[in-house]
Amino acid sequence: MSTTPPPQKPILISGAGLASLLLAQSLLLSRIPFLLFERDASFVFRAQGYRLRLSHEGLDAIESVLSPETFQRFWDTCGKTSGAGFAVLDAVTGEKAAVDLSGAGPGPRGGLVSRGDKVVGIARGEMRRVFAEGCEEFIQWGREVVGYELTEGGVKAVFADGAKSVEGSLLVGGEGIRSGVAKQLSGGKLKVYDTGARGIHGQAPTTAFRGLGEGVFIILDGSRADGAVSIITNVRPGGMDDPTVNFGWTMVGKPGVIRPPGDDHTIVGKVAADVAKSLTTHWHPRFKPLLDDMDVNEAAFWKITCSTPSGVPEWPNEPRVTVIGDAAHSMTPAGGIGANTAVRDSALLGRLLREAGGCKPGVTEAYEKEMRVYASEAVGQSYSAATRQFGVKIDEDTPTV
Template sequence: MAQKPILISGGGLSALLIAQSLRRHNIPFQIYERDASFDIRGNGYRLRLSSEGLDAIESVLTPEHFQRFYDKCGKTGGTGFTAYDAISGAQTEHRDATEVATLASRGGKVVGIARGEMRRIFYEGCEEHTHWGKNVIKYELTPDGVQLVFSDGTKSPEGSMLICADGVHSKLAKQLSDGKLKVYDTGARGIHGQAYTTAFKELGEGVFTFRDTSRPEGDLFVITNVRSQDMDDPTIQFGWTLAAPGAVVQAPNNDYTIVGKQAADLAKSLTANWGPRFKPLFDQMVESEAAFWKITCSSPNGVPEWTNQPRVTVVGDSVHSMTPAGGIGANTAVQDCALLGRLIGEAGGYKEGITAAYEKEMRVYGGAAVKRSYESARASMGIGELVDTI
């Protein structure tokens, strides 16, 4: 009898990386994603990869696949970390790369990659197993498996188990945890933008932050990473991330799905009086790439416990949503995929006890990661107490 596939809900980074793990172990899988196509969603900002994150990705992908991935990553050394007053241009802090051990990933370099590029590489080989335009609303257990139920009333074929990787708004995560998995609004808001390398020439190489303390509503904070190997190619774009309290960054009609000119215009307005070394990042931004975002986070008090379901579990933002601080969320998500994929691979497919073993270990490192992400964002982005769920 043919082995029933493992069902994966979602088509983002976590979903595709866990699929790669199953693919490498020759375990059948099917991916169900609500987007109509691969390119419909905004792929967002650039991610900094930790040594743990890189190790996890390398353990999942084949050596050849990982090399293609790593070749696409930017590697930054240079001046290390430097902070500036955004308006006066005065340097407020500097640490050499050797002093910021948490920044470096491999070979003393800061390693990063655009989310879209990372997602495209993780998608390789998954094309024929992916079903687009499938809006999952719940799952149903069968006597010998599990099925997904879609918003149009149809159902997926029966799977041996289900991995929920459908992000912060996951209905499946709430169903599995009986509502215990919650995502909170931090009150902070952001804009991601990109500009061609020529806009970054005055900065040099390194990791840079700019802080504008001129507003009574709260500070405006920007971080960017300039890498030397791409510096002289004017066709390449570098990214930056801007964050501030909601009173400073307000999307039209409170719609944080807006991308393009409206987000770009607000970023330019907010940085209009910034120093001449920094203004080109915003004045010369690629307007179509600008995007608002609402900064959310799971509880920093630990990943909650729920009654284990042997055939269903959760990975990534569905179980531990984090702020953008330090790229901790993505690095933790890929660790989920490496751990769960290894357990399934060692068992040769679904086996009772896998989800319990995975969740026990994930709660330890996942809970610690959410706490680090939250505390880092409080220090750098001025977010407050978590109150409202989303």
């Protein structure tokens, strides 16, 4: 009689975003088998989004997962900003604005700093690239997960074409705000609301940022009758005279101010760039290069969403299914804490799985209990800041996505 134990069923992960890939890194280092299912055809299928600011909680979570060598590469890729620190500038006059955005934006400089008295940030695409190292062979592209099926001995992911995955020991829904796994698992309790606010991501050569200098800036236009528009950007040292290197900025407008044609926030390129330029024609010349010199092809709209402001709801625990990242707690960009909360999910769930030697009874229950505490606090902070900065309000009539 053979004494060889049966092969361990893989942990199935839906989506290949940041939280999913960091969880995969944790499983890889723990030698726990896994498979990722991603609806896109590749990492370059669509724009990677804006630059992320990393809090000390986010950095600690990432460092706890990655090997020392990989974390060093990650750290070397990050930008570290000091300079003038956080400042709010009047978009029309070009001068420092006489407004108090404490609590409405990312906060004063003390709230931005994460390590070594520096503001640490990284492009989403670069972060995804590092997190994907060593995991590529376990990603199945073009597989959109819409739900799951519990089996006698595990769980199977159900794809949009009706096919099903191999049987896994656990399914982790990390496919973002439209997660079918989250809706099925929570019985519809996990909701993501469309706040009505919209944004535009843009990039321009570093030479366009010389008029700002090093630091983290909000360029605020409060002169509009239909509501304020602002741009936030992190101007880092190095490459300021190299027109081949781009820095990014993110524009946000109150509901109704930024209007993508047909409210299609998936539009990228010239249409998005033209809207950004039309909203800023009266801005001070100090800021015009950010718009005039922008890389038109990289411009993209985005929809600002938020989970239930009261926090992550409770649902009956299912030992074989759970959710991470935006699937569990979508946040507005106010405060810059969404991605940092997502990587905390990955670190926590990965640690519990490593300590248990795989998916064992109690793992998802322990994860969800702890995740609800810090994630609910983060959602509340994000929403409160967004109500002040973007003028959003979520109530029973707010549409969901």
